[in-house]
Amino acid sequence: MASGIDNVFGIHEQALRLRAQRTELLASNLANADTPGYKAKDIDFEAALSSAMSGSGGQETALKTTSKGHIKNISGGDMDGWIKYRVPHQPALDGNTVESHVEQAAFARNAVEYQATLQFLGGKSRGLLQAIKGSE
Amino acid sequence: MFNIFDISGSAMNAQSVRLNTVASNLANADTVSSTPDQVYQAKHPIFSELLQEAGGKQGAAGVQVKEIVESTAPPLVRYEPNHPLADAQGNIYSPNINMVEEMANMMSASRSYQNNVEVFNTSKQLLMATLNLGR
Numbered sequence: 001m002a003s004g005i006d007n008v009f010g011i012h013e014q015a016l017r018l019r020a021q022r023t024e025l026l027a028s029n030l031a032n033a034d035t036p037g038y039k040a041k042d043i044d045f046e047a048a049l050s051s052a053m054s055g056s057g058g059q060e061t062a063l064k065t066t067s068k069g070h071i072k073n074i075s076g077g078d079m080d081g082w083i084k085y086r087v088p089h090q091p092a093l094d095g096n097t098v099e100s101h102v103e104q105a106a107f108a109r110n111a112v113e114y115q116a117t118l119q120f121l122g123g124k125s126r127g128l129l130q131a132i133k134g135s136e
Numbered sequence: 137m138f139n140i141f142d143i144s145g146s147a148m149n150a151q152s153v154r155l156n157t158v159a160s161n162l163a164n165a166d167t168v169s170s171t172p173d174q175v176y177q178a179k180h181p182i183f184s185e186l187l188q189e190a191g192g193k194q195g196a197a198g199v200q201v202k203e204i205v206e207s208t209a210p211p212l213v214r215y216e217p218n219h220p221l222a223d224a225q226g227n228i229y230s231p232n233i234n235m236v237e238e239m240a241n242m243m244s245a246s247r248s249y250q251n252n253v254e255v256f257n258t259s260k261q262l263l264m265a266t267l268n269l270g271r
Binding site for chain 2 (some may be wrong): 001014020021024025026028030031032034035036037038040041083094100104107108111114115118121122124126129
């Protein structure tokens with residue numbers, strides 16, 4: 001195991017964090033289903049995850065450090081730069097673009113995917129524990 | 137992820153205010169008075185986005201009831217000279233409440249409330265599963 005114990009969770013660590021943040025965003029969409037002028041938001045998950053894996057932040061937040069004195073961009077792994085407004089099928093007259101059924105479907109899917117990521121993480125840690133203790 | 141409890145909680149709060157105003161409007165639909173100024177006016181809450189002060193950089197937002205506005209619809213005038221509250225012309229005034237609108241509002245509020253309860257429960261399950269990770 002030359003890769004080190006901190007790499008054992010691989011992509012799932014970042015994936016779990018992104019899914020948790022996406023859950024928040026979708027919950028906020030559902031909470032604001034009746035708020036006039038509220039625009040539904042979501043993240044471009046694939047792009048955000050690949051950016052989190054490569055360690056750079058979102059599009060807007062990725063700052064270049066050209067001098068030693070520059071503070072390094074520490075927002076890597078966050079989804080801030082990847083939040084996009086959803087394109088509604090039927091926007092309401094009051095400017096609200098939340099479509100409850102779309103958000104519910106996205107929320108349910110995200111919840112299942114979160115659980116899948118948890119399963120992966122659990123499996124990894126169980127495997128590690130077994131390797132440490134030896135098979136019993 | 138703990139923000140979700142705040143977000144869904146604020147939405148449930150806002151929807152219950154909305155349900156309360158509907159209940160108040162329906163309850164007072166038959167409240168008559170002797171002058172047009174004293175007539176009960178239908179109340180409607182105005183929702184607005186509540187951006188998180190701390191840790192809300194992800195763009196997630198709750199809901200708040202910004203204000204409760206009173207309807208400006210003119211009261212209905214009925215000619216009932218035998219009514220104890222009738223004025224000199226024999227008129228009584230009752231609030232101009234649209235029952236269909238109020239009932240639709242009530243259903244929409246209760247559905248939204250249920251939606252947020254569902255989100256709340258799902259998030260709680262996910263968090264509990266996360267806390268049990270590695271056991």
